[in-house]
Amino acid sequence: MQTGRPSATAMAVAHSRAYHQLADEPRVFTDPFAVRILGESVLAETEFDHGLDPDLVRQRRLFINARSRFADDTVAAAISRGTDQVVILGAGLDTTAYRHGSAKARIFEVDHPATQEWKRRRLSGARMAIPNSLTFVPVDFENTTLAAGLARAGLDSNRSAVYVWLGVAVYLTRASVDETLRYIASHAKSEVVFDYFYPVAASPDDLTAAQVQARADRVAAAGEPWLTFFTAEEIRDILQDFGYSHVDDRSAIELLTSYGVPVGSRVTDSGPHLVYACTA
Numbered sequence: 001m002q003t004g005r006p007s008a009t010a011m012a013v014a015h016s017r018a019y020h021q022l023a024d025e026p027r028v029f030t031d032p033f034a035v036r037i038l039g040e041s042v043l044a045e046t047e048f049d050h051g052l053d054p055d056l057v058r059q060r061r062l063f064i065n066a067r068s069r070f071a072d073d074t075v076a077a078a079i080s081r082g083t084d085q086v087v088i089l090g091a092g093l094d095t096t097a098y099r100h101g102s103a104k105a106r107i108f109e110v111d112h113p114a115t116q117e118w119k120r121r122r123l124s125g126a127r128m129a130i131p132n133s134l135t136f137v138p139v140d141f142e143n144t145t146l147a148a149g150l151a152r153a154g155l156d157s158n159r160s161a162v163y164v165w166l167g168v169a170v171y172l173t174r175a176s177v178d179e180t181l182r183y184i185a186s187h188a189k190s191e192v193v194f195d196y197f198y199p200v201a202a203s204p205d206d207l208t209a210a211q212v213q214a215r216a217d218r219v220a221a222a223g224e225p226w227l228t229f230f231t232a233e234e235i236r237d238i239l240q241d242f243g244y245s246h247v248d249d250r251s252a253i254e255l256l257t258s259y260g261v262p263v264g265s266r267v268t269d270s271g272p273h274l275v276y277a278c279t280a
């Protein structure tokens with residue numbers, strides 16, 4: 001991230017969720033606050049998608065919405081089982097706190113201080129009052145420990161918690177990714193939903209890989225380079241080493257198919273994957 005500046009990619013994914021509410025078929029994720037919090041022209045193209053293959057842009061947008069749907073369902077299931085602590089890591093313009101606001105759960109939004117400050121200004125501009133259940137926790141994953149930030153904010157590590165960590169791991173160093181996953185696993189009962197990226201295929205003949213690389217170059221130029229990649233085998237080994245007893249990993253294609261999104265004949269492990277893991 002660029003020093004003192006909010007995340008540009010947070011804006012881009014918020015745009016994907018808002019656009020999805022108005023223009024995608026099928027709708028895999030419903031967020032009544034997505035358009036309001038964006039506060040800008042929803043149907044315009046984003047700076048990162050300009051000129052890229054519209055099918056790939058659409059598929060990426062559907063993945064962003066499908067991962068939020070999956071996280072939402074996970075949060076709702078955890079709350080219904082009695083979990084009353086929800087932690088959104090690298091929250092950006094996520095609106096979980098508004099969608100689950102009436103549930104008896106505390107929501108902690110952890111984000112880079114510059115992004116969080118910007119979000120609070122946007123909420124105020126959109127006249128979205130901050131729910132009583134929401135606590136903001138400014139943390140730079142590269143400089144501050146999550147443990148210290150969340151302890152200060154009042155998270156009780158002896159009680160169960162569900163963590164949502166979407167669209168963030170790829171922007172962090174491997175050390176920060178490990179530290180975050182280790183921290184979550186150190187609690188008695190925790191669940192996490194997060195996504196990670198496969199290494200971008202090297203072959204210049206692969207059109208999809210070239211488009212993915214073009215997007216990676218654009219976000220890097222905006223100060224948010226992709227830093228950390230995994231394969232499914234690597235992530236499973238890491239999670240098991242850290243003490244997660246259950247790991248469910250699905251590729252973007254598998255996730256989209258599970259929500260009834262037609263994906264054609266493409267079967268690939270590359271691109272983003274979504275993981276659900278828990279410690280008990």
Ligand SMILES: C[S@@+](CC[C@H](N)C(=O)[O-])C[C@H]1O[C@@H](n2cnc3c(N)ncnc32)[C@H](O)[C@@H]1O
Pocket residue numbers: 001006007009010011013014089090091092093094110111112113115139140141142165166167168171172
């Ligand atoms: C692509 S956005 C995803 C936002 C949100 N999770 C969503 O799905 O809408 C990346 C998020 O990671 C956060 N982030 C990136 N680097 C960070 C760091 N070093 N410390 C804390 N947050 C960071 C950004 O502030 C931003 O909110």
